[in-house]
Amino acid sequence: MTTIHLTVNNQPHTLTVPPMKRLLDLLREDLSLTGTKEACGEGECGACAILLDTGSGPELVNSCLIPALQADNATLTTIEGLAPDAALHPIQQSFLQAGGAQCGICTPGMILATHHLLTQHPNPTEAQIREGLSGNLCRCTGYMRIFESIRQAATETAR
Amino acid sequence: MSQGNPILGTSPLRKEGRAKVLGATQYIDDLTLPGLWHGTTIRSTIARGRIKSITFDPQINWSEYAIVRAADIPGENSIVHLTRDHPCLAATEINHVAEPILLLAHPEKSALLAARSAIHIDYDELPGVFTIEASEAAVEALHHDPNATSNIIWSGSNSGGTPNCFKQYQMHTGEADETEDALAAAFESADFIITGEYTTGAQEQLYIEPNGVIAECDIDPATGHIRGVTVRGSMQCPYYLVHALALVFNLPEENCRVLQVETGGAFGGKEDFPSVIGSHAALLAMKCGHPVKIIYDRSEDMAATTKRHPSRTRIRTAVSRDGKLLAGTIDIALDGGAYATLSPVVLSRATLHAPGPYKWPHLRVRAKAMATNIPPHGAFRGFGAPQSLFALERHIDKIAHTLGLTPEEIRRRNFLSTGDRTATGQLLTEPVDMQHLLTRALADSGYHARRDRFAAENPTSRIKRGIGIAAFMHGAGFTGSGERRLNSLVHLDILPNGLPQILVSSTEFGQGTNTILCQVAAEALALPYDDILIHQPDTTLVPDSGPTVASRTAMIVGKLVERAAHQILTTLRTHASLPTPHTRAQFIAAAQSYLTRHNHLRASTRYQPATKIHWDDDLYRGDAYPAYAWAVYVAEVAVDLSTYTATVTRFDALQEVGRVLHPILARGQIEGGIAQGIGYALYEKCVYQNGHLMNNQMTNYIMPTSADLPTIHVYFEETPSPHGPGGAKGIGELPMDGPAPAILNAIEDATGIAFTAIPLLPEDIFERLTAYTTHPHGGTEDLNPATDLDTETESPRVSA
Numbered sequence: 036m037t038t039i040h041l042t043v044n045n046q047p048h049t050l051t052v053p054p055m056k057r058l059l060d061l062l063r064e065d066l067s068l069t070g071t072k073e074a075c076g077e078g079e080c081g082a083c084a085i086l087l088d089t090g091s092g093p094e095l096v097n098s099c100l101i102p103a104l105q106a107d108n109a110t111l112t113t114i115e116g117l118a119p120d121a122a123l124h125p126i127q128q129s130f131l132q133a134g135g136a137q138c139g140i141c142t143p144g145m146i147l148a149t150h151h152l153l154t155q156h157p158n159p160t161e162a163q164i165r166e167g168l169s170g171n172l173c174r175c176t177g178y179m180r181i182f183e184s185i186r187q188a189a190t191e192t193a194r
Numbered sequence: 195m196s197q198g199n200p201i202l203g204t205s206p207l208r209k210e211g212r213a214k215v216l217g218a219t220q221y222i223d224d225l226t227l228p229g230l231w232h233g234t235t236i237r238s239t240i241a242r243g244r245i246k247s248i249t250f251d252p253q254i255n256w257s258e259y260a261i262v263r264a265a266d267i268p269g270e271n272s273i274v275h276l277t278r279d280h281p282c283l284a285a286t287e288i289n290h291v292a293e294p295i296l297l298l299a300h301p302e303k304s305a306l307l308a309a310r311s312a313i314h315i316d317y318d319e320l321p322g323v324f325t326i327e328a329s330e331a332a333v334e335a336l337h338h339d340p341n342a343t344s345n346i347i348w349s350g351s352n353s354g355g356t357p358n359c360f361k362q363y364q365m366h367t368g369e370a371d372e373t374e375d376a377l378a379a380a381f382e383s384a385d386f387i388i389t390g391e392y393t394t395g396a397q398e399q400l401y402i403e404p405n406g407v408i409a410e411c412d413i414d415p416a417t418g419h420i421r422g423v424t425v426r427g428s429m430q431c432p433y434y435l436v437h438a439l440a441l442v443f444n445l446p447e448e449n450c451r452v453l454q455v456e457t458g459g460a461f462g463g464k465e466d467f468p469s470v471i472g473s474h475a476a477l478l479a480m481k482c483g484h485p486v487k488i489i490y491d492r493s494e495d496m497a498a499t500t501k502r503h504p505s506r507t508r509i510r511t512a513v514s515r516d517g518k519l520l521a522g523t524i525d526i527a528l529d530g531g532a533y534a535t536l537s538p539v540v541l542s543r544a545t546l547h548a549p550g551p552y553k554w555p556h557l558r559v560r561a562k563a564m565a566t567n568i569p570p571h572g573a574f575r576g577f578g579a580p581q582s583l584f585a586l587e588r589h590i591d592k593i594a595h596t597l598g599l600t601p602e603e604i605r606r607r608n609f610l611s612t613g614d615r616t617a618t619g620q621l622l623t624e625p626v627d628m629q630h631l632l633t634r635a636l637a638d639s640g641y642h643a644r645r646d647r648f649a650a651e652n653p654t655s656r657i658k659r660g661i662g663i664a665a666f667m668h669g670a671g672f673t674g675s676g677e678r679r680l681n682s683l684v685h686l687d688i689l690p691n692g693l694p695q696i697l698v699s700s701t702e703f704g705q706g707t708n709t710i711l712c713q714v715a716a717e718a719l720a721l722p723y724d725d726i727l728i729h730q731p732d733t734t735l736v737p738d739s740g741p742t743v744a745s746r747t748a749m750i751v752g753k754l755v756e757r758a759a760h761q762i763l764t765t766l767r768t769h770a771s772l773p774t775p776h777t778r779a780q781f782i783a784a785a786q787s788y789l790t791r792h793n794h795l796r797a798s799t800r801y802q803p804a805t806k807i808h809w810d811d812d813l814y815r816g817d818a819y820p821a822y823a824w825a826v827y828v829a830e831v832a833v834d835l836s837t838y839t840a841t842v843t844r845f846d847a848l849q850e851v852g853r854v855l856h857p858i859l860a861r862g863q864i865e866g867g868i869a870q871g872i873g874y875a876l877y878e879k880c881v882y883q884n885g886h887l888m889n890n891q892m893t894n895y896i897m898p899t900s901a902d903l904p905t906i907h908v909y910f911e912e913t914p915s916p917h918g919p920g921g922a923k924g925i926g927e928l929p930m931d932g933p934a935p936a937i938l939n940a941i942e943d944a945t946g947i948a949f950t951a952i953p954l955l956p957e958d959i960f961e962r963l964t965a966y967t968t969h970p971h972g973g974t975e976d977l978n979p980a981t982d983l984d985t986e987t988e989s990p991r992v993s994a
């Protein structure tokens with residue numbers, strides 16, 4: 036067991052966990068943040084994607100591949116942290132409006148990937164959108180409504 | 195009927211959408227119950243044989259674990275689908291890899307891993323039967339020698355089949371003998387006889403949320419009797435699981451409670467399989483006296499659960515010189531896997547869609563589902579239709595090439611239209627205009643200009659571009675007499691606040707059930723959409739409104755909701771002075787005043803077959819489906835001759851689905867289906883070795899990513915149908931049918947090579963292209979689309 040300190044969605048936590056525990060399980064089991072999903076457990080699908088900042092700015096990572104130890108002293112954002120006061124974040128709003136969420140299981144990861152994409156490219160081209168989401172699988176939408184959601188979110192945030 | 199703003203045809207926010215974008219939706223793995231244990235399944239590692247012995251390593255303290263074997267099952271050791279051939283747990287006989295043998299549960303999930311590897315199972319292994327052809331060969335051998343049973347892996351004796359064959363159908367355009375005579379005569383005198391064989395592979399549904407359930411078992415502490423079981427989980431058809439539990443536990447159905455939890459994708463993959471995992475978890479709950487959760491990880495889900503049936507279709511057609519289909523025979527074989535499960539009904543849909551949207555003066559379709567030692571194949575969006583439509587739409591292009599007609603022209607000369615009869619004899623009374631759909635699809639997609647441009651550019655380019663079409667239809671609702679047998683029921687309640695709540699067993703798994711049904715009720719009741727509630731399916735509260743499959747929910751269940759809403763209005767107008775038209779406030783006042791006098795207000799409506807629907811299950815003739823959706827899809831591809839990859843570079847999809855109830859959801863359905871269809875054609879391959887799925891991971895089973903898919907253009911032609919609410923028909927499965935043939939037709943247009951099998955991967959293209967260069971008539975620099983060297987043809991015969 037090892038003790039780690041981390042900040043999740045602006046809340047500081049100190050946890051004693053097995054050092055190799057997956058960050059995904061730490062979030063879901065120790066912090067009851069079940070918005071982060073597991074669909075493959077091997078870094079292929081992005082259902083478990085979160086934003087992890089270990090000092091050099093937030094990165095989009097697959098939490099199923101990250102040992103808890105690696106999150107020591109890090110700052111994390113999960114889907115629950117995007118709209119802390121129950122008002123939807125503009126990205127969430129656009130996914131809701133444009134049909135970017137169908138079954139919803141990929142949606143938390145997709146929304147965080149979009150957040151990361153729009154931070155890097157506030158006005159993304161189609162190629163940048165496709166590239167930015169290529170680590171997140173969605174079986175329901177065929178991605179077209181998700182692209183539309185991102186375009187709407189970009190316009191909204193640009194205002 | 196509506197007096198407010200129209201709601202059908204607009205795109206209100208998805209009912210459960212807010213929770214989904216917040217990440218607040220609780221799927222089954224997000225739930226827990228007090229005292230929860232975790233379950234796992236011990237599965238066979240061989241495809242066929244008998245269990246010799248099971249040993250438990252004494253290193254493990256087994257008293258901490260709940261262990262269930264076949265002998266512990268209180269009722270019948272069988273998962274009921276259409277037959278009872280499918281064991282809940284294998285007792286001695288093994289018929290496929292990953293067949294469940296033992297169940298284990300423990301309070302700590304981490305304790306399961308070590309226990310799994312401490313169980314050793316010894317087998318007497320038998321050689322397996324892994325392909326349609328091997329299964330057929332065994333039947334053939336049996337015909338010659340009644341003792342040659344060594345490769346008969348499914349007896350069929352008590353399940354309505356024949357050895358190694360779960361089900362067969364035979365369908366004729368007329369009386370069987372007369373049709374056979376007419377076929378013989380047509381093949382005798384036709385200008386051209388064109389034959390082809392087409393194959394399709396297994397496809398994984400790959401819902402992003404794997405299968406999972408939590409089960410509880412209520413045991414009388416005094417007597418030890420099982421009083422009831424409750425299962426929550428990710429599923430499409432709660433009442434299917436009720437039927438399964440009743441048999442496995444030998445309990446009355448009312449003591450088997452099933453709750454659908456928000457479901458992270460299904461596509462047919464959670465139609466029949468939850469009956470298996472749900473029964474397993476409930477057995478463990480019975481054994482340990484605690485709630486038990488089973489969540490499959492991806493590799494287990496892919497190795498053990500159902501996939502789309504692989505198929506082989508042989509088509510033989512007699513065609514006149516001017517391109518008229520004169521006669522045809524179509525022979526379909528599906529690989530059903532080790533147990534019958536849903537194969538008979540998948541086969542039925544394959545049979546009924548085999549003729550496509552064409553007029554056949556004389557046609558015979560023969561279809562069979564064969565047993566193999568592969569995990570049972572099951573439901574997947576399209577349900578047999580994608581297989582037969584792939585074959586047919588490739589074959590229609592082959593006829594065009596043979597005759598020197600364009601793909602467009604051959605279709606125009608044979609399309610069904612209003613007033614025609616389909617191959618089953620169904621009179622098309624509602625408007626069908628495939629000619630117009632084709633004209634519009636080609637115009638909207640700029641087909642002709644692109645086709646000409648590619649023909650001009652290809653000779654000098656390493657990247658060959660092509661464009662292909664597919665024309666098809668999909669029947670909405672259950673086949674033939676199916677809806678009558680389902681006899682679906684819905685309730686619409688008025689709650690104490692005067693507002694309505696829909697009670698149905700129809701499930702939401704992304705496709706939009708909640709939203710559509712609430713729109714239908716809102717429109718019919720002239721209330722705002724936000725006022726309508728729909729209850730999460732719980733079989734103690736919701737009636738059996740049929741399974742959520744077969745593109746039936748909007749049309750069939752939607753119509754029942756609409757009728758129930760009309761009943762409520764009639765009641766309130768007659769007994770509570772609701773004026774016509776009414777406002778929201780007047781509705782609430784009338785409803786509440788009714789409730790103070792009568793305590794409750796519920797409208798219940800049951801499916802009423804339109805009297806004009808006739809279906810003969812024995813002859814396989816009549817009105818196969820209440821309604822059809824019609825479509826023409828156009829695919830553009832680029833085939834890179836240096837990397838041998840084929841990419842879809844643009845996709846245009848035009849469909850007539852009746853009235854579009856929710857344009858955003860409808861587009862999402864079409865786009866999602868097309869993405870799965872593109873995967874089916876070009877990416878997704880199940881690689882089996884000795885019955886083992888070798889690529890049961892997302893790393894090696896490749897589905898399209900956002901970088902792989904083209905822009906998909908979706909167009910609707912709206913012809914209101916009398917069958918569904920507000921004129922709607924079914925939509926969910928249609929988009930799965932067209933992409934694969936359109937894409938392979940486009941690849942032939944690009945390269946001149948008539949591929950006949952999907953999935954078509956770069957290695958297949960490489961193999962064919964490199965073989966082509968050594969062919970005396972071929973060459974990579976000079977691919978001639980008119981030369982067809984790739985499918986077996988009886989030499990086209992031009993009559994003198």
Ligand code: FES
Pocket residue numbers: 072073074075076077078079080081082083084097098099100
């Ligand atoms: S669960 Fe982490 S990438 Fe799939």
Ligand code: FES
Pocket residue numbers: 135136137138139140141142172173174175176402458459704
């Ligand atoms: S919405 Fe279902 S997987 Fe993306």
